Amino acid sequence: MQLMVPGQHKMGNCCWTRFGLLCQGGGLMQTGGGSTGSKCFRVCPRVRDLIFWRDVKKTGFVFGTTLIMLLSLAAFSVISVVSYLILALLSVTISFRVYKSVIQAVQKSEEGHPFKAYLDVDITLSSEAFHNYMNAAMVHVNRALKLIIRLFLVEDLVDSLKLAVFMWLMTYVGAVFNGITLLILAELLVFSIPIVYEKYKTQIDHYVGIARDQTKSIVEKIQAKLPGIAKKKAE
Numbered sequence: 001m002q003l004m005v006p007g008q009h010k011m012g013n014c015c016w017t018r019f020g021l022l023c024q025g026g027g028l029m030q031t032g033g034g035s036t037g038s039k040c041f042r043v044c045p046r047v048r049d050l051i052f053w054r055d056v057k058k059t060g061f062v063f064g065t066t067l068i069m070l071l072s073l074a075a076f077s078v079i080s081v082v083s084y085l086i087l088a089l090l091s092v093t094i095s096f097r098v099y100k101s102v103i104q105a106v107q108k109s110e111e112g113h114p115f116k117a118y119l120d121v122d123i124t125l126s127s128e129a130f131h132n133y134m135n136a137a138m139v140h141v142n143r144a145l146k147l148i149i150r151l152f153l154v155e156d157l158v159d160s161l162k163l164a165v166f167m168w169l170m171t172y173v174g175a176v177f178n179g180i181t182l183l184i185l186a187e188l189l190v191f192s193i194p195i196v197y198e199k200y201k202t203q204i205d206h207y208v209g210i211a212r213d214q215t216k217s218i219v220e221k222i223q224a225k226l227p228g229i230a231k232k233k234a235e
Helices: 045-051 056-075 078-107 127-152 157-176 179-190 193-199 201-225
Strands: 009-011 014-017 020-023 027-030 039-042
Touching: 045 056, 056 078, 056 179, 127 157, 157 201, 179 193, 193 201
Parallel strands: none
Antiparallel strands: 009 014, 014 020, 020 027, 027 039
């Protein structure tokens, strides 16, 4: 489903919005306002359908399972949670295996192993697939390394100051929440914000646009007062 917001202009499989170029395949290309040029963020269609609750049963299962796991990690150690999960899985598979064996013995049937269809599935990873995954991962690793060097060596003073302010705020967040709590909050936001935005996107776009304009104005004023920093031109 194509996301339509007020003031957008359709162009082929993409449309221009106030946030940038939104492509039908799930890509959002943000243009302008950044020193690194255009950036394209693509979301897998399956992930997009999951967080937008297209299939309520599937999303509910994934959301409930991950939330229970995170809550368990908040109460118990990682070793305990992993051990209990493995024991629960083994209890189900062993019980089912014994049950099917008893049924086959009573009925004198020759159905064979109940998990034979899954045991015959080829799950080996070829060297070609492994290299493809590694190459894709290296692209992200190289981008991350370039970004880290750019920020810590202050290629752009404003961007480095943004990181410093963000890390300073995170010290207060870390004093209140631990990592598991933040993951739980992140999951709640991931599975709630997209569907809320889809329902109230007109109002949200309006206020987000106002906030973006105010932020851009403040950043431009700061850049104008910083010595040796050229004011960025709007694209």
